[in-house]
Amino acid sequence: MDNNYNMFFYATMCHVCKQFGEDVRLQRCAACRMIAYCSQQHQKQHWPQHKHLCKAIRDVLKDHKMKIRNVTSKEEWIKARMNFMLMVILKLTRRLDMYEEEMFKFPRVCLICHEENSQLLQDCHNCRAVSFCTKHKNSSIHKDMCYLLKLCLNLDILAMNVKRESLNFNCLQCVFDKKINDFRHMSDYIDTCINTWSCTLEKSDVLAADQSEHLTRPLTLLYGMQMLDYVPKYKSLVIHVIAASSVELATLEAWEVLLHLVPATVVSVKIIMIGPTVLEGIFALSDICSNCVLQEKKLLFECHSTLYVDYLNSPAFAKPDLVVGFNAGIHEHEIASFQETWAPSIGALAKQNYPLILSCYTQSEVELEIARINEILGTKTDCIYRGKNPFASLRPHRDWTENLFYHNNYIIIYRNLCP
Structure with missing residues (x-):
């Protein structure tokens, strides 16, 4: 595969092949714990692109782990994640790619309380974009967003699989009698x-x-x-x-x-x-x-x-x-x-x-x-x-x-x- 898989990131699927579900055994990067793969082959494939970010994440977590974790309110969590990302950027000395930013913005945590213990989390089977802890798995807060988040995923996969620099307008009908x-x-x-x-x-x-x-x-x-x-x-x-x-x-x-x-x-x-x-x-x-x-x-x-x-x-x-x-x-x-x-x-x-x-x-x-x-x-x-x-x-x-x-x-x- 080429690097089209780096067009987007979801914490609930293999970063390389985008497989997910109960039949897919995902293994998180043992060093940073922020990205997952379905096999050692795919982890090795992505390692040359991931290794420098991985080291920067580890270095920041050594000194700031408690400041980044153990926050529950949405505002505090967003602020903590933003600060985490900025500290990693300083260590990395370059701007993050879009999928790397998404690793910080959309980690696998409970949508409600931001619980990050993977043993307590269940992923939404429809949109694959959010997870819930056992306490909040029946929450209705996600219901109205689920279809739109699934639409996001389908569009991301479409963009990854269709090799193009711009849109193919074969299906666009020309209209000259309208304004x-x-x-x-x-x-x-x-x-x-x-x-x-x-x-x-x-x-x-x-x-x-x-x-x-x-x-x-x-x-x-x-x-x-x-x-x-x-x-x-x-x-x-x-x-x-x-x-x-x-x-x-x-x-x-x-x-x-x-x-x-x-x-x-x-x-x-x-x-x-x-x-x-x-x-x-x-x-x-x-x-x-x-x-x-x-x-x-x-x-x-x-x-x-x-x-x-x-x-x-x-x-x-x-x-x-x-x-x-x-x-x-x-x-x-x-x-x-x-x-x-x-x-x-x-x-x-x-x-x-x-x-x-x-x-x-x-x-x-x-x-x-x-x-x-x-x-x-x-x-x-x-x-x-x-x-x-x-x-x-x-x-x-x-x-x-x-x-x-x-x-x-x-x-x-x-x-x-x-x-």
């Missing part, structure tokens, strides 16, 4: 444009959630344009995607829906992705539908590996029609801290007259983003809309603080940031 306001929400769009009728209910949900994770970005942008009553003035439309990351680069093919749903007068859409983690490049999406080809429509991409304020001042700058940031996290670092990089970019945006669309994971993040923008600008800037995004992704993600979260779940729309 974004013809669809009420993401499910409505998928029911109309993606063929899921032959699937079972569970497979249909998996397909819809998988497709929505890619479609949510362009559809969120189109929804923002609708709320702004924005009508493109020219044959070309230029969009700036700020705080762009590998997530945006993995969903490029989905942006073709812009060609389907923008006014027919628009024949060219250029998406300029700006963010310090994206790879530099300029290219066109060649694999577009036959209708787009017939109408000579074009979808162009530029990627600039820099902060937005630096892009604004660079020779490569192209004036946008709209600016959008997906789950940008403007509020995450305090102003004047060395990690805070947004203030110059927000200040530069405020001097322009561009509509700005921002998405967030939660309602509380919406308020934090707005407050931080106001703090940076030193004035109250009114948005025309803030609230639930009907075109949020349907793909749930596990989280240790909110239990589940969705990309672009909420949206903030500014006509501009000008004082």
Whole structure:
């Protein structure tokens, strides 16, 4: 097997082959006790990737074991696990891979009391994402989340087994006789444009959630344009995607829906992705539908590996029609801290007259983003809309603080940031 198994981590299954159940005898790593395998062969296979993290975990536990364990409240437990993870990162002297972070966020402990004695634990047979001690095994607290957590697992396994760099849109139906306001929400769009009728209910949900994770970005942008009553003035439309990351680069093919749903007068859409983690490049999406080809429509991409304020001042700058940031996290670092990089970019945006669309994971993040923008600008800037995004992704993600979260779940729309 290749390293696709490192795409995600579940404490209740073999990390390499993802087998689980009563017939699978899992053995935890004897050194760190945080990861399990169904055989010595799979443990040896993963050892070259695990050994440095394993040593860092052991070193931290030697000195801080009692501070990490024996906490029961959710808030205390999350804080202890976060501190544990940060101490391990310092020992390791590198950032954790996503699956390694999940080892700290989702260990095999009781969902209710965080009991970690494996002899007292039973795993949920349906979702495989949580465990319960004997005292709490009949708790109803997990009932409403179980199906969604199972959906998470099915989507993780799908992503691991299907080798692809981006979504295959063979099942996406092209629609040129509709606009974004013809669809009420993401499910409505998928029911109309993606063929899921032959699937079972569970497979249909998996397909819809998988497709929505890619479609949510362009559809969120189109929804923002609708709320702004924005009508493109020219044959070309230029969009700036700020705080762009590998997530945006993995969903490029989905942006073709812009060609389907923008006014027919628009024949060219250029998406300029700006963010310090994206790879530099300029290219066109060649694999577009036959209708787009017939109408000579074009979808162009530029990627600039820099902060937005630096892009604004660079020779490569192209004036946008709209600016959008997906789950940008403007509020995450305090102003004047060395990690805070947004203030110059927000200040530069405020001097322009561009509509700005921002998405967030939660309602509380919406308020934090707005407050931080106001703090940076030193004035109250009114948005025309803030609230639930009907075109949020349907793909749930596990989280240790909110239990589940969705990309672009909420949206903030500014006509501009000008004082």
